[in-house]
Structure formats: structure tokens, C-alpha cells
Amino acid sequence: MYRKLFITLGCGLIILGLFGIAKASLMPIKAIIGQHYLEVAWQDSLKNNKLSKPWKSADFYMIGELTVPKLKISRVILNSVSGEALAWSIGRVTNLVSSSKNGPIILAGHRDSHMQFMSKLKIGDKIELMMTDGVLKTYEISNYLITDRPELKTFSNKIKMNSLVLTTCWPFNSSTIGTKRYLLIANEYKISLHNSMKFNL
Amino acid sequence: MTAFFIIISLSLITFRIIKRSEFYEHRRILERISSPFVSSLITLKNGLIGLTLILLFVISLSSPLRAEYSPKQPSINLDDIESGQLLMRAGNELSSAILLSTDIKIAVAGSSSRTIVSQRFINTGETWAEGVYVFPIEGNAAVDTLKLRIGDRFIEGIIKEKQEAKVIYEEAKAEGKKTALIEQQKPNLFTNKIANIGPGEIIVVQIEFQSKLLPKDGSWELRLPLVSAPRFDIDAIEEKIEFGNSGFSDQSMNTDYNENIDIKVLEEKELFNPVEISIDLNTGFELNSLKSSFHKVDIDKLSNGHHRISLLEPISSDRDFVLRWTAVDKDTQTSLFKETQAGQDHLLLTLNPPLTNKNKHSPDREIIFIQDISGSMGGQPIRQSKIGLEMAIKRLKPQDKFNIVLFNDRFSSYSRTPVKATAKERDKAIRYVRRLQADGGTEMYPALKFSLMNFRSDKSVLKQLIFLTDGAVTEESRLFSLINRELKTARLFTIGIGSAPNSFFMTRAAEIGRGSHIHIGDMDEISNRMSELFSKIENPAVTDLKLILPKGFRAEVYPNPLPDLYVGDPLSIAIRGRNASGIAKITGKIGNQKWVARIPLDQGAKQIGIAKLWAREKISNLERSRIVLNPSANRKAHIDSELLQTALNYGLVSRLSSMVAVDITPSRPLGVEIVTSKLKAAIPSGWDAEQFEYTYKEIVPPMLQQISSRNEWFDNGDLIQKSEMYSLPQTSLNWKASIILAFFLTLLGIAVLFSFGRKTNV
Numbered sequence: 001m002y003r004k005l006f007i008t009l010g011c012g013l014i015i016l017g018l019f020g021i022a023k024a025s026l027m028p029i030k031a032i033i034g035q036h037y038l039e040v041a042w043q044d045s046l047k048n049n050k051l052s053k054p055w056k057s058a059d060f061y062m063i064g065e066l067t068v069p070k071l072k073i074s075r076v077i078l079n080s081v082s083g084e085a086l087a088w089s090i091g092r093v094t095n096l097v098s099s100s101k102n103g104p105i106i107l108a109g110h111r112d113s114h115m116q117f118m119s120k121l122k123i124g125d126k127i128e129l130m131m132t133d134g135v136l137k138t139y140e141i142s143n144y145l146i147t148d149r150p151e152l153k154t155f156s157n158k159i160k161m162n163s164l165v166l167t168t169c170w171p172f173n174s175s176t177i178g179t180k181r182y183l184l185i186a187n188e189y190k191i192s193l194h195n196s197m198k199f200n201l
Numbered sequence: 202m203t204a205f206f207i208i209i210s211l212s213l214i215t216f217r218i219i220k221r222s223e224f225y226e227h228r229r230i231l232e233r234i235s236s237p238f239v240s241s242l243i244t245l246k247n248g249l250i251g252l253t254l255i256l257l258f259v260i261s262l263s264s265p266l267r268a269e270y271s272p273k274q275p276s277i278n279l280d281d282i283e284s285g286q287l288l289m290r291a292g293n294e295l296s297s298a299i300l301l302s303t304d305i306k307i308a309v310a311g312s313s314s315r316t317i318v319s320q321r322f323i324n325t326g327e328t329w330a331e332g333v334y335v336f337p338i339e340g341n342a343a344v345d346t347l348k349l350r351i352g353d354r355f356i357e358g359i360i361k362e363k364q365e366a367k368v369i370y371e372e373a374k375a376e377g378k379k380t381a382l383i384e385q386q387k388p389n390l391f392t393n394k395i396a397n398i399g400p401g402e403i404i405v406v407q408i409e410f411q412s413k414l415l416p417k418d419g420s421w422e423l424r425l426p427l428v429s430a431p432r433f434d435i436d437a438i439e440e441k442i443e444f445g446n447s448g449f450s451d452q453s454m455n456t457d458y459n460e461n462i463d464i465k466v467l468e469e470k471e472l473f474n475p476v477e478i479s480i481d482l483n484t485g486f487e488l489n490s491l492k493s494s495f496h497k498v499d500i501d502k503l504s505n506g507h508h509r510i511s512l513l514e515p516i517s518s519d520r521d522f523v524l525r526w527t528a529v530d531k532d533t534q535t536s537l538f539k540e541t542q543a544g545q546d547h548l549l550l551t552l553n554p555p556l557t558n559k560n561k562h563s564p565d566r567e568i569i570f571i572q573d574i575s576g577s578m579g580g581q582p583i584r585q586s587k588i589g590l591e592m593a594i595k596r597l598k599p600q601d602k603f604n605i606v607l608f609n610d611r612f613s614s615y616s617r618t619p620v621k622a623t624a625k626e627r628d629k630a631i632r633y634v635r636r637l638q639a640d641g642g643t644e645m646y647p648a649l650k651f652s653l654m655n656f657r658s659d660k661s662v663l664k665q666l667i668f669l670t671d672g673a674v675t676e677e678s679r680l681f682s683l684i685n686r687e688l689k690t691a692r693l694f695t696i697g698i699g700s701a702p703n704s705f706f707m708t709r710a711a712e713i714g715r716g717s718h719i720h721i722g723d724m725d726e727i728s729n730r731m732s733e734l735f736s737k738i739e740n741p742a743v744t745d746l747k748l749i750l751p752k753g754f755r756a757e758v759y760p761n762p763l764p765d766l767y768v769g770d771p772l773s774i775a776i777r778g779r780n781a782s783g784i785a786k787i788t789g790k791i792g793n794q795k796w797v798a799r800i801p802l803d804q805g806a807k808q809i810g811i812a813k814l815w816a817r818e819k820i821s822n823l824e825r826s827r828i829v830l831n832p833s834a835n836r837k838a839h840i841d842s843e844l845l846q847t848a849l850n851y852g853l854v855s856r857l858s859s860m861v862a863v864d865i866t867p868s869r870p871l872g873v874e875i876v877t878s879k880l881k882a883a884i885p886s887g888w889d890a891e892q893f894e895y896t897y898k899e900i901v902p903p904m905l906q907q908i909s910s911r912n913e914w915f916d917n918g919d920l921i922q923k924s925e926m927y928s929l930p931q932t933s934l935n936w937k938a939s940i941i942l943a944f945f946l947t948l949l950g951i952a953v954l955f956s957f958g959r960k961t962n963v
Contacts, residue, residue: 006957013950020943027936057610057642059577081930084576084640093927110932152927168932175938181929 027087031113034088038062038076060085063092064131066107073117077131081108090114093167104163105129106152111182115168118184127186129164139164139186146170147181162188302515305425307480311538312414312551312773313810314423316342319407331374331396338410343817344383344391344854346409349862351379351402358383358862360852362845366859370396379864381406385854411810411817415551415773416528425478425522478522480510485806487529494523535771537805539781542812543850546781549811550800553771564793566665566739567602567619567658568593571648572637573670573698575609579639581724582698586669589731590634593667596735597622602662604655605630608648609641618657645670646680653687664691665738666714669731670707671698677706681828684713692716692765694738698727712825715764737767743789743796748774751783751802759818775818816851820844824856 038054042062045052053061060080067074081091090109109115121127127139159165163185170182304319338344347358358381361369366382373380374396381395398404414421482491487505501509510524539548570590574583590605597603601622605615615633620626649668656664684693693714695707698721711718716738721730743766750756756778766772766789781802789796823844827837841857848858 003957006953010950010952010954010957013953014947015950017943017945017947017950020946021940024936024939024943027934031934055642057575057644059575059643080577082577083579086930086932087934091930093929095927106927106929108930108932110934112934112937115932147929150929150931152929167929174933175935177931177933177935181932183929 028113030087031089031110035076035114038089039074042076054088060091064129066090067128067130068117068121068125069128070125071117071120075109075114077107086110086114103161104159104165105131106165106167108167111168111170111172115166116172118166118168118182119172121166121184126189127164127166135191137164137188138190140189141184141186143185145183145185147183148179150179150181152183159185160187164188303476305476305478307423307425307478309414309423309480309482309484311483311485311806311808312536312549313411313538313808313814314414315409315411315810316425317407317409319405321403321405331394331398338391338412341814341817341821342410342412343813343851344385344408344410344860345813345852346407347381347383347393347860347862348407349379349381349395350405351398351864356381356862356864358860360849360854360858360860362849363857363859366861369861369863370394373863379404381862383408383854383860385856385859391854411813413549413773413814413817415771416553417770420525420527421484423480423524476512476522477515478510478512480524482508482510482524482526484526484528489527489529491526492524494525496522498524537800537802538808538811539805540808540811545777545779545812547812547815548776548781548802548805549814550774550776551771552766552774552787552798564663565598565600565658565661566663567656568597568665568667569604569606569619569652569655571606571608571652571666571668571670573609573643573645574607574637574639574641575643575671576640577643578671578698582671582727583637583639585724585727586698586731587634587637588728589735591631592728592732593735594622594627594630594634596739597627599623602658603630604652605633606648606652606655607637608643608645609639610644611641612644612648612651614651614655619655643670646676646683649680650683650687653684653691656689656691660690663744664689665716666691666693667696667734668693668710669696669698677709678828680706680710681713684710688714692738694718694734696721696731696734698724709825709828712764715762717764717767717770737770740768743791746772746787746789748776749786749788750776750778751785754778754781754783754785754802756781757819759815759822761822775815777812777815777819813851813853816847816853819847820853820855823847 041052041054042065045062054076059082060078062076063079064077065074066077075090078085078089078091081093085091086109090107093106093108095103111118121141123141123143125141127141128136129139130136164187166184166186167181169178170180172182302321306317306319308315345360349356349358356379363384366384370380370382377397379395379397381393383391383393385391393406393408395404395406414423483506485506488508491500491508491510493510497513499511499513501511503509535553536551537548539546541547570593572586572590578586594603599622602619603622604619607613615630622630652666652668658664691714693711694716695711695714695718697707697718707720708718717734719730719734721727746763746766748758748763750758756776759775763774764772783802785800785802787798787800823840827840827844844855845857847853848855854860
């Protein structure tokens with residue numbers, strides 16, 4: 001009697017499920033494919049020595065690259081932390097109070113895609129960072145911090161003006177979206193000019 | 202090998218699909234044919250794409266992608282340069298060697314302000330250095346004075362044609378002389394370079410500028426952008442990063458300014474620039490309120506209309522200083538000031554529209570909302586602007602017509618042509634707005650073009666465009682000429698959201714569009730500020746404004762043509778002519794009613810600086826016509842020469858003129874004897890002795906002082922903390938959980954099929 005109804009229901013559930021799987025798996029695919037393209041585009045923009053968008057209609061620019069030599073991981077840094085930008089890569093968090101570019105470099109990324117590697121980093125690990133100025137800076141992780149609120153207002157003594165801060169949601173394997181953030185604080189360790197970087201002097 | 206290429210090309214295709222298969226597109230189709238059949242088809246299509254992608258995902262995991270892909274490089278604007286940076290290099294070593302303090306004195310008198318910025322540069326390095334200071338000035342400021350103290354020398358800058366000034370500066374620099382140069386990089390951005398600062402040497406630089414103050418909604422605001430920090434550049438290395446030639450396309454209107462983008466800012470090393478501010482506020486009328494938005498200030502009331510404001514403590518130059526005040530009497534917003542210079546009378550007239558007629562008669566309108574729904578609008582901006590749009594639609598009257606145009610990297614509209622805002626249509630539009638989602642990139646030209654050509658009503662109807670975006674603008678001049686060409690009788694209002702929008706473009710677009718611009722920095726304020734704008738433009742107080750001068754008085758009047766006058770948004774008119782007397786008439790229309798204001802030109806208070814403001818107004822008017830009218834090369838040259846002449850006559854820094862100061866004798870290496878003689882130097886009369894005086898502590902070269910001195914002067918952790926505030930974004934996709942959930946859904950479906958779908962013979 002209800003057979004037809006149940007068949008429809010079953011088919012519907014399967015289709016819905018498959019669609020859901022497809023949609024969810026788009027996220028990491030976007031993250032991985034996007035990272036490849038960003039990498040190529042970033043190298044290109046370094047070669048041409050100018051700021052550029054990865055593709056024409058993008059709402060963000062590539063402003064640098066982060067490398068973790070220990071894990072052989074590199075991420076292109078975008079100038080935005082909008083949902084759209086973070087779907088493709090990691091972004092720099094800007095100061096809310098002023099438009100000054102001084103202060104620590106704070107980078108945010110998704111805990112289950114681009115910033116997943118943060119769970120594997122320890123105090124003492126080295127991170128390399130190159131921004132558009134072409135200066136390769138090496139940072140050493142000196143501290144970590146877990147905050148309850150997404151606002152970062154005053155700094156403890158741990159974060160300095162020239163620190164590099166990586167941040168992502170905490171805890172890593174949780175499936176709930178909370179307000180907790182995990183912060184890794186790295187301080188400058190070494191500064192050198194990137195060898196491959198040629199200024200048009 | 203072949204397989205490899207297939208993978209690459211497939212990836213390329215999927216990449217396009219991911220980018221293009223935006224929900225936006227589907228929604229559009231769904232709205233047209235809202236049958237469940239179509240939507241299930243789309244779901245199926247999505248599912249198929251997803252499955253293909255899963256396959257590709259697995260493949261791409263096993264073989265890393267190495268595609269030879271050259272992305273398109275769009276042109277960029279100065280606003281977009283994320284980290285303007287100045288490097289100090291000696292070989293491969295990087296070092297920072299700068300200390301500096303800033304003192305700002307502002308005198309507000311009537312409707313204009315004079316700002317004096319004094320700065321101390323101290324080269325703590327061991328090499329000769331060149332300092333570059335970048336300073337943004339809001340509004341239309343007239344930079345006219347440069348004073349320098351280097352050692353016991355006092356130098357005053359003179360205005361020269363830009364190239365000429367540059368040559369003078371470069372020559373003096375090469376000869377080892379002290380020299381300074383102020384240039385305008387963009388209409389609101391100036392740079393000051395000081396060459397040949399010896400090791401341990403101190404330089405005091407003073408810049409002065411005049412700017413206009415206009416009340417908005419009855420309140421005045423003084424804003425000091427303090428964000429650009431001064432940096433040093435070692436003079437031995439001529440560094441030039443060519444953002445200019447490559448980064449700026451030919452279309453970009455900033456091409457004239459791009460030659461100086463070699464300003465690179467040194468990464469800050471626990472250093473900040475302490476700023477002291479004191480303001481002499483002589484409004485001439487009684488104040489209702491007076492407050493500083495972000496900093497603690499000390500207010501000293503001298504009389505009812507005269508206050509002295511100073512900072513309680515030096516602040517770091519990380520946050521803008523904002524001072525706001527309102528008048529007790531609302532009528533004081535209309536004023537007339539004048540100054541006579543070189544036989545010419547200069548007048549600055551500030552007009553406020555008549556409040557009494559506000560609700561008498563509001564005209565029929567045809568209004569088009571252009572809404573940015575690109576991905577960057579996601580979250581709070583789109584939520585808030587949806588509320589704003591909804592309110593705007595609710596406010597429409599049945600006889601009004603409206604349309605909504607949406608854009609990301611493509612665009613669509615609510616209806617083909619504007620529709621009457623009947624109750625039914627309004628409800629439908631509100632539902633349409635509520636469904637909006639932010640997604641995709643930004644491409645504004647086609648949407649703007651469509652909207653400008655979308656008006657259908659005749660002349661008697663008020664036509665308004667509301668353009669809301671948070672995106673950076675890449676093809677300014679193309680958009681300007683489009684607006685100018687297609688605007689006709691319509692008015693364009695621009696709303697910029699967040700920190701990204703190119704507010705120079707947005708302001709100018711509104712000017713060309715003869716409307717107004719608002720910038721909303723605080724995401725939580727978007728809907729409120731939007732509704733403020735909407736209620737304001739419902740009643741354009743006075744349209745078709747014309748200034749009729751008395752007979753026999755010939756004058757140059759700016760802005761030209763006069764824009765519309767709105768309640769709470771006064772208009773200032775700059776006039777220059779010989780022997781201003783008689784009564785000028787300003788005529789306009791309020792709805793269909795005529796409006797006339799009579800202004801006795803021989804009255805009005807005398808005030809210094811009005812002439813410079815007039816010149817600045819003329820210059821920006823010339824700049825505007827140069828961009829907008831897209832004139833021939835001949836005409837362009839004509840405009841340029843007129844601009845240069847005005848700038849030189851009034852001694853202003855502009856796109857074509859710079860201010861240069863040169864010491865006549867080459868400076869010598871620094872010795873203790875010369876240092877001590879600095880104390881005795883006589884400061885020229887008329888110069889602010891307090892600013893140009895050295896203290897003993899300052900003249901001892903820093904390397905001779907204890908190293909800790911640097912911290913003593915400038916290290917103040919508190920100040921750094923106050924100016925830092927970050928909001929860490931939500932960073933979890935939770936795709937794993939979604940996959941698991943979806944997987945269980947599928948399992949459940951299969952279970953249902955198996956347990957109930959089989960034929961049972963009961």
C-alpha cells in the first residue's frame with residue numbers, strides 16, 4: 001500500500017545524501033585545487049613584481065606566502081578573511097581600529113583545510129613568511145594561546161609588534177562552530193632577502 | 202603523458218565550474234520557473250558535478266598538479282596596496298633606524314581650518330639617509346607651506362612645477378645638500394621626502410594646510426588620519442618598485458600619480474610615532490556638544506564659541522583622531538566668509554536647505570537599487586544591506602517606480618524595466634531581497650550600464666540610483682565616463698562598505714552622478730546608515746540650483762554645475778571676482794515650487810585662508826572635468842596649464858606642482874662642535890620657536906647617548922595595546938561532519954528501500 005511512498009522516500013534520501021556528500025566534498029577540493037592555482041599565480045606575480053588577483057573577478061589579492069619547512073607545506077596568503085577568500089586559502093586579519101599595516105601579522109585559515117597543519121606544529125618550529133616586499137623572514141614558534149572569544153583586543157606580553165600569529169578555530173576535531181580560537185605565536189628569528197626575488201631597482 | 206594532460210584540462214574545466222556554478226545562477230532560473238521538477242533537475246546536475254569532482258579529487262591526490270597557468274593580472278590602485286613598504290638596505294642587511302615625533306596644531310575658525318604639522322626626524326643609523334613621509338589628508342586640503350630646520354639652517358619651501366621641483370630636489374640630493382620635496386600622489390595623499398640626513402642628525406619639518414569644514418546633519422567633524430608612518434630610506438640605493446608601469450593600466454585615472462609609488466615602509470620594530478595634538482576651536486557660535494571619538498582630550502572653554510582642546514597624553518599614530526561638535530542654534534549652518542587677495546575678492550558661501558519645506562511635497566520617483574552580492578559581502582554586510590534594502594522598498598509610495606539590480610561577476614535584475622511600487626509588488630520585491638545570498642566575484646561595469654539605461658520615466662520624475670558595493674574598483678575612468686555619458690537627469694548615490702572600497706572612486710562617482718556618497722566602516726551600522734540616506738533622498742530639498750550674480754559682478758564660481766541640496770547636507774560655493782558687492786540670488790526648485798535665497802555679498806566675515814580654499818576648489822573642479830569630459834589632448838593640455846597656473850599663483854601643491862626646499866651649502870659631516878652650535882641658532886620671526894627649538898637631549902647624536910634612550914622616549918606598551926583590535930574570523934568548514942551526515946542519510950535511504958520497498962506477501 002505504502003510501498004510506492006517508501007520507494008520514493010528511500011530514493012529521495014539517497015539522492016539527498018549523495019548531493020550532500022558531493023557538496024561537502026567540494027570544500028576540500030576547492031581548497032586543494034585552489035591552492036595549486038594560487039601557488040602558480042603567486043609565483044607569477046612575484047616574477048612580475050606586483051600585487052595581483054589570482055583571477056579577474058576575485059575580491060582579494062595575494063599578499064604573501066607562508067611556508068612550513070618541517071611539514072613541506074606552503075600556503076598563499078590573501079588580503080581578506082571573508083568566507084569566499086578563506087575557501088581558497090588563508091587570509092590576513094586586519095586591525096579593526098585603524099587601517100595601519102603596522103603591528104603583528106595575523107593569519108587565519110580553516111581548521112579542517114588550510115590550517116589543519118597547525119595541530120602538528122610545536123614550540124620551536126620554524127615558519128617562513130614572505131610578503132610582497134620580497135623579504136623572507138623566518139619565525140620561530142614561541143608560544144601558543146587558546147582564547148574563548150574571537151576578539152583579540154589587548155595583547156599579552158607574548159605577542160609583539162613584529163610577531164606572526166596563526167589562528168584557527170579550536171578544538172581541531174570538533175564539529176561544532178564555537179567562539180574558541182587557537183593561536184600560535186611566532187617571533188622573528190632571521191631575516192634575509194629572498195634569492196629568487198629581483199627588484200626592478 | 203596524455204593522461205596527465207587530460208587531468209590538467211579536466212581540472213581546468215572543473216575549476217571554471219566551481220567558480221561559475223554559483224547558487225546565484227540557479228536561484229535566477231528558479232525564480233522564473235519555480236517548478237519542483239526543475240529544481241530537482243538542478244540538484245541532480247549538482248550531484249553529478251560533485252561525483253565527477255570526487256573522482257577528480259582522488260586522481261589529483263595521487264598526481265600533484267603542475268599546470269602552466271598564467272592568471273590574468275588586473276590593474277590595481279594605490280588603495281589596494283596592502284603593505285606599502287619601505288626597506289632600508291645596505292647589502293643584504295636590513296635595519297631600521299628612525300625615531301620621530303609629531304606635533305599637530307589646528308586652528309578652526311568659522312568654516313575652515315588651518316593645520317600645522319611639525320615633525321622631528323632623527324636618523325639613528327650610521328649611514329646618510331633619505332626620509333619619506335606619507336601623509337593622507339581627508340577632504341580637499343590646500344597644502345601651501347613647508348618649513349625646515351636642519352642644524353642651524355632654516356629653509357622655506359617654494360612652489361614649483363612638478364618636474365622642475367623634482368629636478369631641483371634630485372640635483373640637490375646628488376650634491377649632498379639638504380633638501381625636501383612635497384608631492385601630491387593622489388588627491389588625498391601627499392608625500393614629503395627629506396634627503397641627506399646625516400647620521401645622528403635631527404630635522405624639524407613643518408607642513409601647513411588649509412581645509413574646508415562642512416557640517417553634516419548639523420554636526421561638524423574634524424578628522425586627522427594618522428595612519429601613514431614615516432620611514433627612512435638609505436640614499437645610496439635608489440629603490441624603485443615599478444608598481445606604476447605594470448600595475449596601473451592605461452585606463453586608470455591615477456596614472457598621473459604613479460611615478461612615486463616607490464615608497465616602501467619598513468616593518469615596525471616595537472616603534473611607534475608619538476603624536477601630540479592641540480586644537481584651537483573658534484567656531485564663533487555656542488556649542489551644544491563637543492567630543493573626541495577615540496582619544497581622551499582636555500577641553501578648555503575660553504568663551505561660548507571658543508575652546509582649546511589638547512590630548513591628555515601623546516598618542517600613537519595608529520588610529521585616526523576624530524573630533525565632533527554641534528551647534529545650539531541650527532541656523533548657524535549658513536555662513537559667508539571672505540578674503541581679499543591680489544585685488545580679487547574670494548568668498549566661501551555655505552548654504553543649508555530650508556528645513557520648513559521638508560515634508561510639504563515629495564516628488565514622484567523612479568529609483569534603481571544596485572546591490573553588490575559578491576562573495577566578499579558575505580555575512581554581516583549582506584545581512585545588513587538586505588535589511589536596508591527592505592526598508593527602502595517599504596518606504597516607496599505606490600506611484601513610485603523601482604527596480605533592483607544585483608551583481609557579482611555577472612548581473613541580473615528584479616524586473617526588465619522599473620515597476621510601480623504597488624503593495625503587491627513591494628511584497629514580492631521584499632521576498633526577492635530576502636532570498637539574496639552573497640557569492641562570486643565583482644564586476645560592476647555591466648550592472649551599472651544596465652541600470653543607467655534602465656530608467657523609463659520622463660523628465661518630471663526624480664530618477665535616483667543607489668549603488669552599494671564593498672569591492673575595489675579597477676577601471677575607474679571607464680566607469681566615470683560611463684556615468685557621465687548615461688546619467689542624463691538621474692542622480693547617483695554611492696554607498697561604500699567596509700575598509701576595501703576605493704572611497705576616492707565612490708566619492709567622485711557620486712560627484713559626477715550629482716548625488717552624494719556615504720562610507721560605512723562599521724558593519725553593524727550598515728542598515729541604519731542606509732535608511733538615513735534613503736530618508737534624506739526622499740525629499741531632495743532643492744534641485745536645479747543656480748547662482749545669479751548681481752549685475753556688474755563677474756566671478757568664477759565652483760563647483761560648477763551646482764549639485765542638488767539635501768536636508769542636513771549643506772553646500773559650499775567658492776566665488777572669486779573683483780569688488781564683490783550687491784545681492785546674489787540662488788534659485789532652485791523644491792518639488793515644483795520655486796525657491797530663492799538672497800545673499801548680500803558685501804556682508805560676511807573676513808577670514809584668512811579662503812583664497813586658498815577657492816583655488817583648491819577650482820583645482821578639483823578642473824581635475825573632475827579632465828576625467829569626466831574625456832577631452833581631446835589639446836583640451837587636456839589647456840586644462841592642465843590652467844590648473845598649474847592656479848596652483849602656482851596660490852602656492853598650492855597639486856598633481857602638477859610640488860613644493861621644494863633646498864639648502865644652499867652642502868652639509869658637512871656631523872661633529873660635536875657643529876652640534877652644540879645648533880642651540881644658539883636664532884629662529885626666524887614668524888616661525889613657531891617652540892617647534893623648531895632643539896633640546897640638549899636631541900642634539901647629542903643618539904649613538905653617543907645610551908642605547909636605552911630610545912626606549913625612554915618612545916617605548917610605551919600601553920599605547921600599542923590601545924590601538925590593536927582584531928576580530929578572528931570563523932574558521933571551520935566542517936566538511937567532514939557534513940559528509941558523515943550525508944553518508945548516513947544515504948544509508949538511511951537504502952535501509953528504507955530494503956525494508957519497505959520489497960514486495961511483501963502478507
